[in-house]
Amino acid sequence: MNSSPNKRALTKATLIKVAFRSFFLQASWNYRGMMSMGFLYAISPGLDKIYDDINARENAYMRHFEYFNTNPYFASVVMGVVLALEERLSRGEINDEVIYDTKEGLMTACAAIGDGLFWDSWRPFVAVASLILASGNYMLTPLFFLILYNIPHLYFRFAGIFWGYVEGTHVIRSLKKFQFPQIRQNLRYGTLVLLAYMIPNHVNLHTPFLLTNLPMEFFYFGEKVVQGIGATLLVALGIMGCRARVDVLLISFLLMIFALVLYHWGILI
Amino acid sequence: MQEHLIASLLIALIGGIVDLDSTATWQFMISQPIVAAPLTGLFLGNLYGEAAMGLKLGLMVGVILQLLWIEQLPLGMNVPPDAALASVLSVALGFIAGHSYETYSEREVCYTVALLLSVALGLLGRSLDMFVRRLNTSVDNWVNQKIEDNQFWAISLGHTLGGIFTFTKAFIFCFLIVWFGVEPLKYFTQTISLKHSSGFIVVQGLLPAVGFSVLASMCLKEKAEIKYFAAAILFFTILPAKIWLGIGAALIVMYKTRPRKKK
Numbered sequence: 001m002n003s004s005p006n007k008r009a010l011t012k013a014t015l016i017k018v019a020f021r022s023f024f025l026q027a028s029w030n031y032r033g034m035m036s037m038g039f040l041y042a043i044s045p046g047l048d049k050i051y052d053d054i055n056a057r058e059n060a061y062m063r064h065f066e067y068f069n070t071n072p073y074f075a076s077v078v079m080g081v082v083l084a085l086e087e088r089l090s091r092g093e094i095n096d097e098v099i100y101d102t103k104e105g106l107m108t109a110c111a112a113i114g115d116g117l118f119w120d121s122w123r124p125f126v127a128v129a130s131l132i133l134a135s136g137n138y139m140l141t142p143l144f145f146l147i148l149y150n151i152p153h154l155y156f157r158f159a160g161i162f163w164g165y166v167e168g169t170h171v172i173r174s175l176k177k178f179q180f181p182q183i184r185q186n187l188r189y190g191t192l193v194l195l196a197y198m199i200p201n202h203v204n205l206h207t208p209f210l211l212t213n214l215p216m217e218f219f220y221f222g223e224k225v226v227q228g229i230g231a232t233l234l235v236a237l238g239i240m241g242c243r244a245r246v247d248v249l250l251i252s253f254l255l256m257i258f259a260l261v262l263y264h265w266g267i268l269i
Numbered sequence: 270m271q272e273h274l275i276a277s278l279l280i281a282l283i284g285g286i287v288d289l290d291s292t293a294t295w296q297f298m299i300s301q302p303i304v305a306a307p308l309t310g311l312f313l314g315n316l317y318g319e320a321a322m323g324l325k326l327g328l329m330v331g332v333i334l335q336l337l338w339i340e341q342l343p344l345g346m347n348v349p350p351d352a353a354l355a356s357v358l359s360v361a362l363g364f365i366a367g368h369s370y371e372t373y374s375e376r377e378v379c380y381t382v383a384l385l386l387s388v389a390l391g392l393l394g395r396s397l398d399m400f401v402r403r404l405n406t407s408v409d410n411w412v413n414q415k416i417e418d419n420q421f422w423a424i425s426l427g428h429t430l431g432g433i434f435t436f437t438k439a440f441i442f443c444f445l446i447v448w449f450g451v452e453p454l455k456y457f458t459q460t461i462s463l464k465h466s467s468g469f470i471v472v473q474g475l476l477p478a479v480g481f482s483v484l485a486s487m488c489l490k491e492k493a494e495i496k497y498f499a500a501a502i503l504f505f506t507i508l509p510a511k512i513w514l515g516i517g518a519a520l521i522v523m524y525k526t527r528p529r530k531k532k
Contacts, residue, residue, distance in 0.1 A: 023294055023295050023296075024293075024294050024295075024428065024432065026292050026293055026294070026296075027293045027294050027428055027429070027431040027432040027435070028405045028408060028409065028427060028428045028430070028431030028432075029292065029293070029402055029405060029431070030402055030403075030405035030406040030408070030409045030431075031346075031402060031403065031405075031406045032406050032409050032410070033409060034345075036409070037408075037409055037412060037424065037427055037428050037431070038428060040424055041424050041425060041428040044421070044424060054419060057421075058416065058417075058419055058421075061416050061421060061424070062416060062417070065412075065413060065416060069345060072296055073296070115342070115344060119342045119344070120342075120487075123298070123301075123339075124339055124484060124487065124488070127301065127303060127335050127336075127339060128484065129516070129519075130303050130335075131303065131332050131335060131336065132512055132515055132516065133512070134303060134307075134328045134331060134332050135332060136512050137325065137328065139307075139321075139324055139328075141303065141307065141328060141331075142303060142304040142307045142308060142331075145298070145301065145303050145304055146297060146298065146299065146304060149297075149298050150297055150298070153296075153297070179528040182527075182528035183528055185526065186523050186526050186527055186528060187523075188488050188490070189522050189523060189526050190519045190520075190522060190523040191484070191488050191519075192485070192488050192489070192494070192497075192498055192501070193501060193515070193518050193519040193522050194515055194516070194519045195481060195484055195485055195488070195498075196498055196501030196502045196504070196505055197501075197505045197514065197515030197518065197519075198477075198481060198515070199478075199481050199502050199505075200502055200505050200506040200510075201505065201510040201515075202477055203474065203475060203477055203478045203481070204471075204473075204474025204475065205474065205475060206474075224506065224510070225506060225507075227506075228502065228503075228505075228506030229506070231478055231481075232499070232502050232506075234475065234478040234482075235478055235481045235482045235485060236482075237482075238478060238479055238481070238482020238483070238485075238486075239482045239485050239486045239489070241482065242482055242483055242486035242487075243486055248337060248338075248340075248479060248483055249388060249392075251479050251482070252337065252388070252476065252479045255472075255475055255476065255478065255479055256385070256472050256476075259468065259471050259472045259475045260468045260471075260472065262471075263467070263468040263471045264468065268471050269471070
């Protein structure tokens with residue numbers, strides 16, 4: 001064990017190495033420990049630096065070969081905190097129960113924050129913003145999606161390990177400063193506005209009746225209004241289906257039949 | 270024949286890399302349909318000397334699949350349909366099979382049928398994902414024994430094996446589907462009469478509505494929001510279809526509702 005008290009055992013380079021290894025967190029995802037092997041693989045350079053003694057190292061490895069599951073982008077926060085605690089354990093300041101309890105509490109908190117922020121809010125928002133560009137045939141849309149999406153991803157992944165390591169168990173207080181619930185609500189509103197733009201403009205619904213019954217000067221406006229109303233009705237039906245927990249593939253299949261029948265009757269072209 | 274073999278290998282390689290990103294490694298989101306599909310279209314288009322067409326098909330497929338599976342999340346034990354492989358295969362099958370047709374209508378039918386087929390392949394991909402996770406569980410048990418014997422090298426090996434399983438699964442799956450799937454798809458497209466085939470183009474135009482429903486259902490949390498949402502749709506129905514209008518309105522709303530520091 002490290003004998004010099006209060007001296008940080010891990011350098012910046014080691015922490016960055018751990019953050020890089022966290023990119024592979026889920027490579028060996030399995031039904032027993034979920035991300036356990038990935039977590040251990042990521043923090044092992046840190047554990048090797050903290051523990052010189054082979055038995056102490058084995059104990060540390062076994063301690064972290066247990067169930068682990070959190071949001072992958074926030075996992076580095078947990079890794080930083082765990083390494084800080086392992087360092088304190090190696091100095092005899094705490095016992096291993098503290099590490100088990102903190103890790104379990106933190107991984108649950110980070111899963112809730114990260115899943116809510118990234119999966120539930122950020123990804124849909126960036127996706128819809130990109131879809132608007134894609135439907136305008138902007139060829140650089142994939143690049144726009146990748147850059148925009150990964151700015152916060154990389155920020156939390158690399159900054160998280162340092163927050164966790166420096167602040168230890170107080171890291172949750174720092175995370176609270178971000179006001180994640182408000183950010184999520186803000187992103188949700190943004191997504192809804194973009195969606196409201198997409199619905200009347202990017203569902204292609206054309207009917208031949210307008211061609212024969214509307215004067216040419218009103219044709220484009222008339223077609224847009226019909227398309228908007230038709231798309232809104234379809235989406236409203238779809239929302240009801242989703243809320244009734246009907247499978248999305250079944251909804252797609254029903255829509256396909258509906259479209260083919262209307263096409264066959266000459267209502268849609 | 271040789272061109273088809275090269276295309277199959279290229280798609281298998283793209284499928285393997287993209288599938289690694291979906292959960293196993295990185296998670297930069299190149300596995301998202303809006304990225305994976307245009308990427309496949311670009312590489313495949315380059316191979317056939319029609320890069321712009323491939324990219325355009327990729328964007329079309331990407332938009333629909335992105336919307337369709339946007340709420341499917343890899344949370345905990347949940348294994349979502351493999352949207353990454355579905356995107357790659359949809360573009361690959363549609364492009365290679367459609368490449369041999371002269372008319373716009375026949376090509377579009379090929380694209381739509383490939384898209385529908387790829388949805389089913391995405392579900393099959395989920396089963397393969399579950400199989401890989403079971404394999405990983407066996408590796409996990411082996412690594413556990415090795416650590417008890419102080420053989421720490423087993424962690425890196427076991428963990429790397431997990432990545433190799435994922436890549437190999439996607440590589441073989443994509444190769445076999447593209448190698449054997451193109452001819453049946455061509456045959457199917459030929460059997461559809463032109464009158465019915467145009468119906469598939471109508472289907473393609475309406476499919477985004479399903480994705481919009483999924484996303485709206487996910488984002489609308491309170492009853493009061495439905496009124497504002499309907500008003501916004503009406504607003505954009507009357508206004509001309511300009512991208513900057515949508516993005517501008519979203520930015521204004523987000524600025525007005527931004528998080529503020531508590532005093």
